[in-house]
Amino acid sequence: MNREQALAIVKLQLTEHRYTHTLGVVETAIKLAEQFGGDPSKAELAAIFHDYAKFRDKEEMKRVVQEKLEDKSFLEYGDELLHAPCGAYFVKQEVGIDDQEILQAIYYHTTGRPQMTLLEKIVFLADYIEPGRKFKGVEEVRQLAKTSIDDAIVQALENTINFLMKRRQRVYPDTLATYNDLVNRKR
Ligand code: DGI
Ligand code: FE
Ligand code: FE
Ligand code: FE
Secondary structure, three states: OOHHHHHHHHHOOOOHHHHHHHHHHHHHHHHHHHHHOOOHHHHHHHHHHOOOOOOOOHHHHHHHHHHHOOOOHHHHOOHHHOHHHHHHHHHHHHHOOOOHHHHHHHHOOOOOOOOOOHHHHHHHHHHHHOOOOOOOOHHHHHHHHOOOHHHHHHHHHHHHHHHHHHOOOOOOHHHHHHHHHHOOOOO
16 A cells, blocks of 8 residues: 555545644654654554544444443543544454554554553654644653654653543553653663
8 A cells, every 4th residue: 555545545534733743743743753763654554543543432442442442441541532543443353464563553653551662662752742732741752853863752651640640530551651661761
C-alpha cells in the first residue's frame, strides 16, 4: 500500500483536525526515523494509521477488548486509552496490515510499554511533538528530541502523568512502567 492509498483510507475515519494531526505525526515520524536509524517507511505507515480508531464507538471498542484482545487492563483506565489497542486490531482486520511491528507501534502509541522497540518510540514521540501540538511542555520535549529519543519520551511521560494526576485520573500502570524503564537509563 502506498502513502496516498493509506491516507485516503484513514481520512474517512477522522475529523479534519485529527487528519491534520496525523499528517504532522507522519512527517515527524519519518524525520525521527532518519535521525535515529529507524525504518522511515514503517514509521510512515504506522503514523498514518496510529489514530485510526480515535472516533470509533466506545462501546464497540470495549467489546473488542473483551472479546478479541488478550490484555483487558485498558478497560479500567479511562476510555481515551481504547483507541490505541483497538486501532491496531481494526487496522489489521479492516485495512489488512499484517506487519507486527507496525501493529505494535499503533497498539502502544498512547501508553508506551517497557522495552519499546525503536519504531514504537518513534510513533509515541512523533504523536507528542508533531508541529500541530501546542500544549504546555511540548517545546521542552522537542528540544530533547534533538539529542535523545529516550530523554524526550521520559519528559513527555512526566508531562502526561502530571496532567492525569492534576485531574485525578488514573495512570495506566504501563505508562509508569515505561517511565521507569527509560528514566536515568545508562546508555
Ligand atoms: O490520540 P492523541 O490525542 O493524538 O494522543 P494519545 O493517543 O497520546 O492520547 C492522549 C490521551 O490519552 C490523553 O487524553 C491522555 C490519555 N492518556 C495517556 N496516557 C494515559 C492516559 N489516560 C489514562 N487514564 N492513563 C494513562 O496512562
Ligand atoms: Fe492516539
Ligand atoms: Fe501520545
Ligand atoms: Fe495521535
